[in-house]
Amino acid sequence: MTTAVTLNVFYFLSFVAIFSALMVVFSKNPVHSVLYLIITFFCIGGHYLLLNAEFLFIVHIIVYAGAIMVLFLYVIMMLNLNKESEPHKSTLLKVAATICSGLLIIVLVGSLKGTELMMTQQPADISISTVKSLGKVMFNDFLLPFEITSVLLLAAMVGAIMVGKSETAER
Amino acid sequence: MTVFLIFFPLLVSLFIFLVRPAQAKTIAFAASVVELLATLYITTQFSKNELFQFVLDVPWIQSLGLNFAVGIDGISLVLVLLTTLLVPGIILSTRNKQFAKPHTFYGLVLMMEMALVGVFVALDGLLFYLFWEIALIPIYFICLIWGGEDRGRITLKFFIYTLAGSLFMLIGLVYLYLATPGEHTFALAALYEAGQALSPGEQGFVFWLMFVAFAIKMPVFPFHTWQPDTYTVAPTQGTMLLSGIMLKMGIYGVIRWLIPMVPAGVAAWGPTAIIISVIGIVYGSCIAIVQKDFKRLIAYSSVAHVGLIAAGTFTLSVVGLQGAMIQMVSHGIVVFGMFYIVDVVAERTKTRTLDSLGGIRNVAPIFATVFVIVMLGSVALPLTSGFVGEFLLINSIFQYQYVLGAIAGLTIILGAVYMLRTFQKSMSGEVNNVTAGFADLTTEEKWVLYPVVVLIILIGIYPAPLLELSEPAVTNLLKVYSNLSASVK
Amino acid sequence: MINNIPIDYYIWLAAALFTIGVLGVLYRRNAIIIFMCIELMLNAVNLVMVAFSSYLNDGAGQVFVFFIMAVAAAEVGVGLAILVLMHRNTKTVDINVLNRLKW
Amino acid sequence: MNALFVICGLGIAALVAEIVNLKKWLTAFVIVGLVAAMATIFIDFGTSTMHFSEMLQFDNFSLAFSGLIVVTTIFWFWLANDYFRLQPHITDRTALVLFTVAGAVIMASFNNMAMLFLGIEILSISLYVLAGSRKESLFSTEAAFKYFLMGSFATGFLLMGIALIYGATGAFHLTKIAEFIDANPAGLPTFFYAGILLMFIGLAFKISAVPFHFWAPDVYEGAPTSITAFMSTVVKIAALAAFYRVFFIFSSVDHTLTRVIQGTTILTLVIPNITAVYQQNVKRMLAYSSVGHVGYILLGFLANATESANAIFYYLCAYACASLTAFAVLHVIGSYNRSTTVEYFNGLFKRNPILAVAMTFALLSLAAIPPLPGFFGKYMIFAMAIEQGYTGLVILAIITSLIGVYYYFRIIIAMYFQEPSAEPLSLGTSTRVLLIALIAISLILTICADRFVGLVG
């Protein structure tokens, strides 16, 4: 694809991502928020593709759109919050919130300068983001984190069970 | 030997804490007597012309430059003598009073003795600071557990107030410590050296950091407000420890850890110190005049006296320092006697309000006579210990500056005013229903008070030995001072 | 073809998403939405991470993203469990109901 | 390294114990295991090794801190044993605690941002659950929820920070980042600094530095007392270790960071100490005080990042010892009467002298009264700060610690001065022994201070 096209794609994706992200925040109905969030995730996935991280794209879609968001939906259904159940928040707070985050983005963007100083890149090779190379990195350098993640997940599992399980069984 | 002086009381107190023997008092008393004997032995072995003797210097926490360095020179010895002399009396002064948890009480008293001796013999800055603080803990608990009403608030005020001061002193010490050349150390000599090297400005800074601590401890006006309340609520023994010995820590700190340490600072700010001390003299005496509570009155009189001592010390003359030394001893003994008398009165009449007393002379002549003598010691009548000190002190202040000397001299008059008033209100006149059944001194009380009387008169007539004990140390100290201040100028 | 999109674009985009996430956290009182916004923030991080990794030709960044995803999943698991527990106790997911612990 | 394996193994073993039904032996077994871990640390001590392609670095620093963490955990198991006895899910809880410890060890020894991240997450996720582990109590739940929500929020910033730093330096390894910084001191992009600050935010949350501390008092109060004890000792140590490891590298590069840390330090010194004064609930008061202590440690780090490791380590030793003692007493009080307000300490000296004395030691040490270890800790930090010319901050710190004395001594006054409000509590032998042991340790810390100060090197 030509530069122009990629750029347009980029703009499109970014626009949709930001728009739906905003909708996540502002839509009254939680279910809608979830759906908007899923859209955002897809857009981000799109960006991954633009960045030649196809494998990551796949994982991303599976994990987020496939697992996490489903979990959210599930909980929402379970606690049936799928209505404008949220009590109204005072406008003052809303204004304050907006101002705060406005300031935040200003300082963020302001402080994210200086990319020109980044190390000059050798010609891009697509290979780094292939499953093979990623696997290499993962299982050579990042072996220990990988293992430790298992502990993490185990802990999370135990914890979740502990929290979820009702006491009465034991008593 | 010095080490024995420090750790013997500690061990005994631990023994009393843990084993909780029935005869806590007896054991504590015996221990304190042993301590006294040990000190006397040291005094006999002490050679007047050398400076530090019985020195021990072993590293403790090198990473902090903290060594366990202790030693005794004339100045220390006099104060250690005072301490070890008073503590047995303090233990005896409980008389037949039944404390809750006696072992805790006597244990704390001995621990206090340990800390006080430590303060007077420490030759390492941080060690000195440690003992200085450790001394605070037992006295705090003595006052908190066995004190009078509202003690919770008052003792906390006392603790925080003094702690505040000493933390500033800590900054000062660290400041000097970091100024020590080469491998940092808290050794006395090194700190002197470091202090000497500092610029006058820095020295003034350090001076105030440390002076505040000492001033609060003494306490001199206007850092004294913790003192009357604390003296009043503390149990008599606590008050004796506070006024008899702890107060001297402040003066000692000035003499040993301030004057030679930051000569230029002292030269620059000493006059200010003298002035506030002199103000304190008049101020304390005046307030003492209108006090209703016997104990509180003595507390304020103590403010006045210590003001005089402080002023004399800062004249930086041999006369002044010697006067301070002798007056510390004298004041320790006198004030001990005074508080003991207060305690006797309070215990028998269940009140300390002067107006409700009176006529005790009729029923307890011996007691009254003892009171008179102690009182004379306090108003510095010649041939009592008080006179020697006050004469030298006023002498030094007057030589330093005529007007200040004259004002400081007012203590002679005002002291007479409030003391005679006290005596008249409590002892003279007709007996009333409060004092009617006042029993005269018991044998045990005589055993405490007679030595006090004897000492007051003895020191008053023949103070030479004590003076000679500290003279070389003092002279040397001032020589160091003058050299340093000269070298800075 | 990556190189013709400046890295700054990605950083700005990520910053925007991140801030929107923060905004959501500040803006909403519904615990679930807040969770989702936090997830959004994490995704912003992922995005910038991937961008960097491909601009630096370094796989480590992408691997790191895997870990973030895994952790995010775990976190959501536990988090939702706690949320359910809370809902069981208070019958609501409004965060401002939870202010018994204060002062 | 081995210690880490041992601990993870123990965690899994604890889960297995559920199946093979060894519950009653579990605690003992765990303690033995932890002792073993301690032993391995002893053996490794003095060596400095990288593991798994420089993911973990076990130098004296990490070994010392891991050791401190493990020992603290051992004592914690001792004081909290009834937390397991009285409630269900022994095995799960034990396992979670052990995983937390594993996370803590990782945080003390990571050399790679990924490990830092994972360590923090293991620790946090387990803690979220533990904090909420008294499910019948709404406070517990609320604590868990608050902790979780704000924790994951902070994680976002941490990750953003990591990402930016990665972008700037192209590395996750602390060592590589350090090299990179040395290599081109001038050419560091702005967003690299932003990354540092974002990471600072993330970690400041973990060490509960003001203004990122708001969760701490609430969570500490809401969580079961024993878990609070765990959080305010083990977790805090780990967090501070991680904090030190990260910013030790960045301390050289950049002045915005020092400025920020200065501000945080001042706030962290003032606000919690002031707030603690008015607390009636001792548990909550201790929570504030533990936030306050972070201020002093930050001061030390600020004064001299490279040298302060020793001071911070000793400070943490003293702090851990003291607060374990305090929480042990608190635990006893709390377990007898459901609340822990000051009134419940009234006349404790007359009722249970041992408790009162132990508490006194703890409080005096926390208030930095000589000769207790707390004093030496503060002293070292102050000395360093003065040496670096932070005299003003030191004076502030002194004032705050005086305020500290004020609130600590309210308890002492209650214990010694107030009249007993209740019957003496009956103490188990193990509690007595524990208290005496802790007092002994605090004395050892004083007398052999040199041994501990030198450890980190």
Added chain:
Amino acid sequence: MVGAQLVALLIPLFPLLGFLIVALNVKKVSHGFASTVACGSVLISFILSVFAFVQLLGGTPSIEVTLFRWISAGGFSATMSFLIDPLSSLMLLIITGVGFLIHVYSVGYMHGDEGYNRFFSYLNLFVFFMLLLVMGANYLVMFIGWEGVGLCSYLLIGFWFKNQAYNDAANKAFIMNRIGDLGMLLGIILIIVNFGSIQYTEVFPKASSVDAGTVTLITMLLFVGAMGKSAQIPLYTWLPDAMAGPTPVSALIHAATMVTAGVYMVARNNVLYAMSSATLEMIVIIGLATALFAATIALTQNDIKKVLAYSTVSQLGLMFLALGLGAFTSGIFHMATHAFFKALLFLGAGSVIHAMHHEQDIRKMGGLKKYLPVTYATFLIGVLAISGIPPFAGFFSKDEILASAFAHSKVVWAVAVIASLLTSFYMFRLLFLTFFGNTRASHDTIHHIHESPKSITTPLIVLAGLSVVGGFMGVPEALGGSHWLSNFLAPVFEPSKGLIEAHHLSHSTEYMLMAVIVLLTLGFIGFAYSRYVSKAHVPAAEGQISSGLQRTLYNKYYVDEIYDAIVVKPLYWISSVFDKVVETLGIDGLVNASGKAVVEGSKTARKLQTGSIGFYIFMMVIGIVLVLSAVFMK
């Protein structure tokens, strides 16, 4: 010589021993034993003093002993050392002699008092300190005595301590003396500063080397001490109140010995005083003023002892006048004679009071001479002596003073004469009201009146004798005498001779003066006789004093009230201000306020912890923004 030194040591030692023996067994020993020991010890030291006196007459210039080093610090060092030269030996004789008589007197006077032993122990202690005062070879030893006698006077004034009024008097005496003592102490210190020593023998020779201004300051300060001790304006008010003590005390301490310490001190330092004319002028003025002032007050007093007290003050005024004029010998001379007759008068008064069962108001007396012949006779002699009727003791000494006054300036002379005339008037007023006319006492008192026992009368008689012949130790050349006393004291006053211009009156002038004074005196006596015997006028009771002047005099010019208003009240006021305001609200208030501030701060600060997650996160984000904005601050 060694013998002499031993004597010098023993003189103060015996009274001390006597004190210790009695005091330590005050409860155990019998009254008889106590009094014996007391009198005995004083008697012995009297004999010893006589011995020392003889030694001096035998040509020994002076006796010096040094016991031990007392206080020493740095360069300064004070020794415990004694010096007996003519001056001090004269004092010794008076103190021990008169002291002994008064001891004997007390045996009878204090008979049956519960504090009998205590009384004698105090008396002995007093004698001891008094001896230290006069024998001290340096200022500090003198200061010991100086303060010691103050203490004893305090103890003895408040001897009957059940009566708080007496205690007040005692406190007043002690504190006023203390004021003087402070001045004295400072003076001594100043001497140390300038002379580097406090030994008389070292100070006086150097005197010329010190500049006059300093000497003036020194002498002024020392004189402040004298004011206090010797009851001069403005510090005299304690003396009349001091009459609260038993009469022997008044006689010994407040007439014969202690109050003359000031005179002794000035005479002792004659060199220094001679050097500073300013001080001398001041002394003249103060002495003169005191003499007149006290005399006028004495005119209207009705308490027999009060009258004597004021006359004492006035006589002391005369002595200081003499000293101020540089006539040191005359001052000492008058002091000696005054010791005799004033002691006599007090003891006589004591005898009257004793007889009247402690009635002291002369308005309730009268016509006593037939009941108390001995007392009357001796009292009469005393009165004649004090009035300066030749050839009684007072005549010579007073005449000398007036003569030198005349030589100095007519005005001074005139005032002094007035004072002495007034003296004779009120003394005779006292005499007449007490012993003449018909008695005004109630019947049962009359019933019990009887002459006092031997132990009381004997001392009276002896003192009467002394008052008659005492004057002959200093008969001036004018009357063909050789003035033995001045020759005897000459070595002491030698150094100051040169410094003061000696003015000599021609004998004719002297005769003239004497005649004038004696005649005037007789005139006043006549006036008194006509008023109080012929007209039998009796002073009115408090209520109906007619003229304002009289009331003023009767109330002693309201001086006590004035002092109370300008010194005492302000002191208490400022003290309570310190206590209530400065202390409580000011300093301590500040301290407590800081504590309060922290608590209040905490109350507000905890509001920050609202408990709502939303708020927390808000704060966090604000924090974050701030932190990140740090990036731009480079």
